[in-house]
Amino acid sequence: RLMLEIQINASVFWFLGHHGQLSLSAVFLDEYRDRLFLGGKDILYSLLLGPTSSESKEIYWPPLPGNREDCIQTGKDPQTECANFVRLLQPYNRTHLLACGTGAFQPMCAFISVGHRGEHVFTMDPLNVESGRGKVPHDPSFPFASAFSGGELYTGLTADFLGRDSVIFRSMGGRSTMRTETDQKLLHDPKFIAAHLIPDNDDRDNDKVYFFFTEKATEAGDREGSIHTRVGRVCANDVGGQRVLVNKWSTFIKARLVCSVPGPHGIDTHFNQLEDVFLLRTKDERNPDVYAIFSTISNVFQGFAVCVYRMADIREAFNGPFAHKEGPDYQWGAYEGRVPYPRPGVCPSKITNQPGREFGSTKDFPDSVLQFARSHPLMWRPVFPALRQPVLVKANIPYKLKQIVVDRVEAEDGHYDVMFIGTDSGTVLKVIALQGGNSLEMEVVTLEELQVFKVPTPITSMEISVKRQAVFVGSPAGVAQVKLHRCETYGKACAECCLARDPYCAWDGSSCSRYTPNSKRRFRRQDIRHGNPVLQCVDQSPGDLDVTEDKVVYGTENNSTFLECVPRSPQATVTWLVQRDDRKDEVKLDDRVMSTDQGLLFRRLFRHDEGVYICRSREHGFTQVLGRITLEVLQGETVDELMARDNAGLSDSFKDRSRTWFKDIMQLIGPSNLPHVEEYCERMWCNDKLRRKHKSMLEKYRQAQESARKARSKNSGERNRTPRDLSAWEE
Ligand SMILES: *[C@@H]1O[C@H](CO)[C@@H](O)[C@H](O)[C@H]1NC(C)=O
Ligand SMILES: *[C@@H]1O[C@H](CO)[C@@H](O)[C@H](O)[C@H]1NC(C)=O
Ligand SMILES: *[C@@H]1O[C@H](CO)[C@@H](O)[C@H](O)[C@H]1NC(C)=O
Numbered sequence: 001r002l003m004l005e006i007q008i009n010a011s012v013f014w015f016l017g018h019h020g021q022l023s024l025s026a027v028f029l030d031e032y033r034d035r036l037f038l039g040g041k042d043i044l045y046s047l048l049l050g051p052t053s054s055e056s057k058e059i060y061w062p063p064l065p066g067n068r069e070d071c072i073q074t075g076k077d078p079q080t081e082c083a084n085f086v087r088l089l090q091p092y093n094r095t096h097l098l099a100c101g102t103g104a105f106q107p108m109c110a111f112i113s114v115g116h117r118g119e120h121v122f123t124m125d126p127l128n129v130e131s132g133r134g135k136v137p138h139d140p141s142f143p144f145a146s147a148f149s150g151g152e153l154y155t156g157l158t159a160d161f162l163g164r165d166s167v168i169f170r171s172m173g174g175r176s177t178m179r180t181e182t183d184q185k186l187l188h189d190p191k192f193i194a195a196h197l198i199p200d201n202d203d204r205d206n207d208k209v210y211f212f213f214t215e216k217a218t219e220a221g222d223r224e225g226s227i228h229t230r231v232g233r234v235c236a237n238d239v240g241g242q243r244v245l246v247n248k249w250s251t252f253i254k255a256r257l258v259c260s261v262p263g264p265h266g267i268d269t270h271f272n273q274l275e276d277v278f279l280l281r282t283k284d285e286r287n288p289d290v291y292a293i294f295s296t297i298s299n300v301f302q303g304f305a306v307c308v309y310r311m312a313d314i315r316e317a318f319n320g321p322f323a324h325k326e327g328p329d330y331q332w333g334a335y336e337g338r339v340p341y342p343r344p345g346v347c348p349s350k351i352t353n354q355p356g357r358e359f360g361s362t363k364d365f366p367d368s369v370l371q372f373a374r375s376h377p378l379m380w381r382p383v384f385p386a387l388r389q390p391v392l393v394k395a396n397i398p399y400k401l402k403q404i405v406v407d408r409v410e411a412e413d414g415h416y417d418v419m420f421i422g423t424d425s426g427t428v429l430k431v432i433a434l435q436g437g438n439s440l441e442m443e444v445v446t447l448e449e450l451q452v453f454k455v456p457t458p459i460t461s462m463e464i465s466v467k468r469q470a471v472f473v474g475s476p477a478g479v480a481q482v483k484l485h486r487c488e489t490y491g492k493a494c495a496e497c498c499l500a501r502d503p504y505c506a507w508d509g510s511s512c513s514r515y516t517p518n519s520k521r522r523f524r525r526q527d528i529r530h531g532n533p534v535l536q537c538v539d540q541s542p543g544d545l546d547v548t549e550d551k552v553v554y555g556t557e558n559n560s561t562f563l564e565c566v567p568r569s570p571q572a573t574v575t576w577l578v579q580r581d582d583r584k585d586e587v588k589l590d591d592r593v594m595s596t597d598q599g600l601l602f603r604r605l606f607r608h609d610e611g612v613y614i615c616r617s618r619e620h621g622f623t624q625v626l627g628r629i630t631l632e633v634l635q636g637e638t639v640d641e642l643m644a645r646d647n648a649g650l651s652d653s654f655k656d657r658s659r660t661w662f663k664d665i666m667q668l669i670g671p672s673n674l675p676h677v678e679e680y681c682e683r684m685w686c687n688d689k690l691r692r693k694h695k696s697m698l699e700k701y702r703q704a705q706e707s708a709r710k711a712r713s714k715n716s717g718e719r720n721r722t723p724r725d726l727s728a729w730e731e
Pocket of ligand 3: 557
């Protein structure tokens with residue numbers, strides 16, 4: 001029951017499409033209209049996000065007539081390739097969205113009427129479909145990034161059928177289409193991850209579009225297959241050159257993004273492969289923080305890291321020297337010659353357009369500038385992350401980090417960036433990284449680990465809604481909405497709330513609840529940095545610290561049994577004590593008695609295991625008793641005997657109930673011999689006291705049933721580490 005409650009709290013809403021597999025491939029969260037737009041295979045959905053429910057509309061959007069057949073003819077897969085996979089959903093104007101799909105290897109785009117705020121319009125004119133070439137890739141599996149600004153669409157993709165023409169495009173709007181030259185110096189087998197327009201200053205002429213991608217790194221020398229992550233940019237007002245670079249970018253430059261940790265023998269371990277980028281926008285729109293997930297491409301070591309970059313550092317690399325190589329036999333170095341004016345990468349603006357130096361457009365740039373830009377697209381200095389190290393590193397984990405969104409949360413002692421990281425196994429990790437007082441070491445605190453999708457499915461999109469205080473988590477299977485915070489699940493004591501170290505939550509004197517800064521309530525207890533309840537909760541009643549639950553669990557001799565005890569904080573370590581005859585000893589763990597994340601597992605129960613088990617959690621020097629479980633071991637006597645001994649002298653209704661009870665318990669513990677069940681029966685429900693306490697008997701019965709059920713499911717070959725299962729696909 002508890003599990004189910006948590007499930008409902010964790011994902012309050014999910015959507016699987018109307019026709020089985022959604023094959024989700026594009027998401028746009030419209031905070032203004034309170035709508036979530038989804039694109040899948042031959043389909044578009046609009047979900048109206050109400051406070052409690054969601055109303056959905058759909059548009060069927062298959063490839064144009066004949067294209068599907070043509071695609072199959074070329075040998076492509078009818079299911080996974082020859083359909084219209086929607087890859088792009090962008091707001092276009094006040095009433096329309098722009099949608100583009102692969103159209104069975106014939107990319108196409110259409111405008112979708114979504115109406116004004118408050119009305120749920122969702123229609124497409126099937127006749128008004130145009131080519132999507134250069135807007136989305138032909139192949140649904142190819143990486144791709146886009147940004148829409150000022151009526152124009154910026155894309156980084158492969159724009160041909162074979163997937164060889166890697167290019168950064170600008171299309172739509174009034175100006176002529178722009179693209180990168182086909183030159184491996186500019187883009188070498190790039191894999192585009194993200195694109196964003198980020199202004200430089202108040203002069204709109206300095207607006208730049210940034211692309212985040214990985215590519216083959218020519219400068220890495222002979223090491224075949226070396227991949228580097230790049231940040232590249234173009235000026236939004238780039239219109240190409242007059243004689244050279246006609247309709248080609250004249251302001252494109254790129255720099256390496258480094259994400260590494262010091263390794264043994266002074267050799268750094270580099271995380272070179274970019275997986276996802278999230279722009280944490282702040283009040284200063286020129287300086288968002290760039291959060292990026294990286295992975296290693298090594299065969300021996302599988303690792304992931306999150307690095308954070310400051311725009312100032314990115315700009316500094318672009319203002320620094322250009323990378324240069326004199327000839328094939330020379331080393332790469334910083335270009336030390338004269339750089340022509342206007343310096344490549346600088347946008348035509350008030351600064352370049354002064355009397356005597358009139359460069360009002362890239363068409364006015366001297367040929368020497370364009371030649372230099374063409375031959376020196378790479379900067380010499382890389383961009384290092386803030387603090388020169390990742391905020392999070394995960395190595396040798398049984399899952400992959402795929403998606404990231406970040407929320408900046410105001411807490412009692414400043415702000416914290418809470419990361420929500422989606423994995424390839426359907427889970428979302430909620431994490432904060434704290435910098436230790438004097439050391440540079442980062443302390444990573446996992447606040448929650450949510451199994452959003454019951455089936456292990458890769459998370460392919462995440463959209464954060466600060467307005468709704470939720471994250472929309474997308475996978476090929478569907479979309480779920482996960483709350484940013486669930487303070488109430490951290491328990492009913494000040495200490496637990498404090499130990500959770502969740503910046504969203506604080507102890508308000510009576511419960512763990514959402515912390516709101518500047519609120520008038522004076523009694524707020526929170527300690528994210530140290531999670532020290534001894535200081536925070538010292539004046540709270542001492543009984544507060546122990547949240548003991550007393551339970552009785554019945555197990556069968558020679559069979560398995562499970563004593564559940566899950567600490568509320570993933571950082572806590574659990575120890576088990578067993579109490580017999582006033583002596584408390586630590587439980588000896590071995591192959592037979594194992595401590596798991598969820599509790600204590602007896603793979604085979606012995607008679608002498610009987611006792612009172614105490615589950616104690618420890619975190620930051622703070623110890624807390626989480627539960628006291630009395631373990632009873634059932635043994636001896638046959639079922640038949642038991643049934644024969646019937647319940648003489650009991651009322652009929654009680655007899656009936658006890659019979660069912662017997663039947664149930666027999667089903668649970670199997671048809672084996674049960675010696676001393678009689679004795680157990682005495683204790684349980686045959687004595688006068690308990691007979692009077694009908695209710696408590698039934699309660700205990702339920703508990704016995706519950707723990708037997710758990711013991712069975714825990715023992716049926718589950719993996720050792722199960723994140724708290726919070727999904728509710730079938731329930
Ligand atoms: C938005 O764009 C669509 C497609 O070009 C057009 O039909 C519609 O009139 C535009 N709406 C507004 C409000 O400009
Ligand atoms: C449990 O196993 C032991 C040793 O195999 C055996 O002697 C005993 O009878 C078994 N008890 C039950 C209840 O099956
Ligand atoms: C152990 O429990 C299972 C499931 O409750 C049951 O099927 C099996 O017979 C039991 N084995 C013994 C030895 O009691």
